[in-house]
Amino acid sequence: MDFELSPTARDYLARLNDFMDEYVYPAEDDYASWRMEQGHNDHRLPPIVESLKKQARAQGLWNLFLPDVSGLSVLDYAPLAEVTGRSPDIAPEALNCAAPDTGNMEILHLFGTGEQKHRWLRPLLDGDIxxxxxxxxxxxxxxxxxxxxxxxxxxxxxxxxxxxxxxxxxxxxxxxxxxxxxxxxxxxxxxxxxxxxxxxxxxxxxxxxxxxxxxxxxxxxxxxxxxxxxxxxxxxxxxxGGEGDGFALAQGRLGPGRIHHCMRVIGMAERALELACRRAHARIAFGKPMAELGAAQHQIAECRLAIDQARHLVLHAAWKIDKYGAKHARGDISAVKIVAPRVACDVIDRAIQIHGGKGVTDDTPLAGLYARARAMRIFDGPDDVHLRSVAKNELAKYS
The missing domain is CATH 2.40.110.10 (Butyryl-CoA Dehydrogenase, subunit A, domain 2)
Structure with a gap:
């Protein structure tokens, strides 16, 4: 198997990283302040995100999740989705790659009638609804x-x-x-x-x-x-589709959606590890930077090992979808749906610990990232159900 990105994906990735540095990360405080001022009952899209959407579309960073639009394979999309996961409230939305719209667009793209696509898919792809x-x-x-x-x-x-x-x-x-x-x-x-x-x-x-x-x-x-x-x-x-097709369509929608969530949650874990490392260098404890203390080094090393293992599992599942189709990669998708959010929860928790009291406040993104990662162990199928799927696949080899 080959996890090498296509030239198209490498170009997208370079431009996306620049977009994140120049526009997305600087917008996070504006986004958070606007939502706090409006209150949680106001679900309008903050104006800063509308501005980012226009900028992303102008740069061609738009609808990257859909192969027929972007020209990217699932494997190609993985590192891009990971990067957007570093700022999960803003970046996926800015690129029109946010759930649940992505899964809904995929269903409409594959199974919608001409009229359904005209009425719903086109404005979704345009980011108008x-x-x-x-x-x-x-x-x-x-x-x-x-x-x-x-x-x-x-x-x-x-x-x-x-x-x-x-x-x-x-x-x-x-x-x-x-x-x-x-x-x-x-x-x-x-x-x-x-x-x-x-x-x-x-x-x-x-x-x-x-x-x-x-x-x-x-x-x-x-x-x-x-x-x-x-x-x-x-x-x-x-x-x-037709009457009685709902179960199959819903499962078909959830498969790609699950792996997209897993890609993004790896990015969340990477963001948490970066924050932990910066904190460890800046914070003095017992007369020296935390980065020189064995306890902090141990935590950071465990984070790096876990993230890299989870990422390779996600890339393998993506490669398998590209090669054999989502149906034949169901076991792999279940595996990453278990592993990726577990790893993210563990990494974010370690990063919170390194930050001390600041880590459980909203002064850093960590508490919000943890809430999102922990919920992921339940939505799109809880760990227990996916563990059952993995076990059945494994046991079938010996029956």
Missing amino acids: RSAFAMTEPDVASSDANNIATTIRRDGDDYVIDGHKWWTSGIADPNCAVLLVLGKSNPDGPRHRQHSLILVPADTPGIRVVRDLPIFGYHDQHGHGEVYFDEVRVPAANLL
Whole structure:
């Protein structure tokens, strides 16, 4: 296997690093100040990010996640996504490479009708609107998508949706124009043919957003909504694929999305390690810089070893997707979905420890990075489910 980047990817990477240094990192304080002033109930995109989006698009750093647009392989995209993960609130959004839009765009790109692409995909690719993905439910174990209880019922030329969702990421943003909703359309059908996936305009009557769910007290700019669907009626033409295709489409969406999250979380870990090293050099303890103390050196060495191992696992999974397809790399995707956020949590925790009391405040990005990395061990499938998948793949070799 060969992890060498293509010339196109190397060019993108150089330009992206320059963009991060010149525009993104200097914008972080502005972004944080604006959100603090507005309060967590204001989910508008901070003006600084709108400015960054224009700058990124002008530089051709736009929609890099989509191979048919960027010309990049999954392996090529990995280091780019990692770099954006160093500033996860700003950089993915600035490049139009932020979840859940990326996964939703991939589904529309692959399975949308001409009309669906014209109405929803084009404005998403242009960064004019946002979208949400509504799968998880509070009343069932949604890690097994077959438990999803929201109903999608055919009624003449329409479908009618009833149900209760939460962690509907993206729905609080005023620019959210469409939801992809997974629901049960044929409860008596075969296990993996009971569900359908449907496009629901965000302003459709019957949608009620109850609240935005925080993560360890942090409110995402786009929101993680708890949502009720009460007799929500949309045209039958809004169905993605056919009836009963929902489970397969949702799983197909989650595969690439998972590895993109893993790429970004490696960048989060690298940012934490950089902050830890800078702190260790600058902070004097017991008469010398912390960088000269064995305890700090041990922590930093462990971080470097863990990050490099996790990165190679992510690159291997990306290489396998490129060579054999996402379906044949499912076990590898499950493996990195376990390892990458675990490593990030551990590295960020060590960086917090090196920072002392400052590490648990918002004076550094560390507390926010930890909250995001820890949540990743649950969303897109908890560790326990992915461990089960890895175990089944391993045991099958000897059955």
